[in-house]
Amino acid sequence: MNAPLRRPPDASPSVLWKLDEIVRDLRLAREQWRVAQQRTLESGGREFPSREALREIVDRLCGALFPMRLGPPDLQQGPSEDFYVGHTLDIALRSLLDQVRLELTHASRHDPLTGPASIENDAVAIVRQFAAALPGIRVVLDSDVEAAYRGDPAARSVDEIVLCYPGTLAIIHHRLAHRLYRLGVPLLARIVSELAHSATGIDIHPGARIGKSFFIDHGTGVVIGETAVIGERVRLYQAVTLGAKRFNVDADGSLEKGAPRHPIVEDDVVIYAGATILGRVTIGRGSSIGGNVWLTHSIPPGSFLTQAISTNEVLEGGGGI
Structure with a gap:
């Protein structure tokens, strides 16, 4: 029988795993990729939008769209509801602006005529239009929720539809992602749709055009x-x-x-x-x-x-x- 492997008393984790060599080889692999992709002039900062940032943005947007169902558990109807919606939207939209800047900056890397001022103006315009579309998105989502309630005899309330149904979660993400797609930030839109795909098993490309009162039953x-x-x-x-x-x-x-x-x-x-x-x-x-x-x-x-x-x-x- 082989004796159990014991860690030498003087061996640090970096020695055990040869971390210095792995880090060096990973750096070489990154450099080879960047040269092959003509990305050798990076600014050093983040180049692409963040999945985690977009996950938080969408969670906040869901809370703002359905505050009494997807918002905080202690929220009360009335003035505090509007305060929560406004505060949450402000945080979400400011964070979204950062992510839009990243996508536009990445998209412009081969266009010397697109400068920082142009990117900033375009990013602000995109987020402003997205924000203005949110009331209309809520109205269409209400029709989706009502369609699910009418179409499923097992549904006991429209609140159950919003809180529990994976098809509703997927269509909320899609309505948001499709608006981003139409506004010219397809990478952000795709990330938002893939967040729903991962959570529900429902794969809707953000470019798909879907009318109101849409219902996906079960969904997987x-x-x-x-x-x-x-x-x-x-x-x-x-x-x-x-x-x-x-x-x-x-x-x-x-x-x-x-x-x-x-x-x-x-x-x-x-x-x-x-x-x-x-x-x-x-x-x-x-x-x-x-x-x-x-x-x-x-x-x-x-x-x-x-x-x-x-x-x-x-x-x-x-x-x-």
């Missing part, structure tokens, strides 16, 4: 691609995919970015669990797509699509085959 495994367009009063169940059928390439063989490649789902459509819809196809208004359907072509309004019925036959003597 739902995927909605960047160029998907979803109408009003649409309901999805778990494991639904609105994806791309193929990816176009340019003359250099690189994937084309931003081309329409995901489905269009018109108003009042229901898509049941496990359905996969691929490509730039249109699901007509009022249609119903059954569970586990695989669909790569458009269907007209009012369609009802299910899987083919399986049959079990006994063929004697080859059955004519």
Whole structure:
């Protein structure tokens, strides 16, 4: 039997793990990457937005949007509610401004005509427009919450929807992320959407356009691609995919970015669990797509699509085959 490994009495952790060598090799790896990516003239400060900062920003925004449900436990309705909303928004928006500056600065690194003053003006304008959009986002989210309450017989209250439903958490993140995406900070938007993806298993690209009264029931495994367009009063169940059928390439063989490649789902459509819809196809208004359907072509309004019925036959003597 091998004797247990014992730490030498005079060995510090840095000696045990050879930390000096690891730190040196990691520095060399970083330097090689930066040279390859033409990032050798860094200012020394942080280059990219922070996931942790954005997590805190979104948490504050959720509290400001739904103060009595997602705000602090001791909050009271009345003047203190407005004070909390204003104070929380001020902190969140100031922090968001820092993150917007980082993305705009990174995006401008190859554009010598974009100076600090221009970046600052653009960052302030983006955050100002985002802030002005928040009341409208709250109104649309109310329609989403009401759609969930109407669409789920297990829901006992709209408050339960906001507090408990992963689909609601995902759509709150998406409404915020989509506004950032439209305002020209796609990296921030993607980070916000991925925070919800990590928490809920629901993957909605911030570029997807989604109408009001949207409800994702259960939710785990739902995927909605960047160029998907979803109408009003649409309901999805778990494991639904609105994806791309193929990816176009340019003359250099690189994937084309931003081309329409995901489905269009018109108003009042229901898509049941496990359905996969691929490509730039249109699901007509009022249609119903059954569970586990695989669909790569458009269907007209009012369609009802299910899987083919399986049959079990006994063929004697080859059955004519």
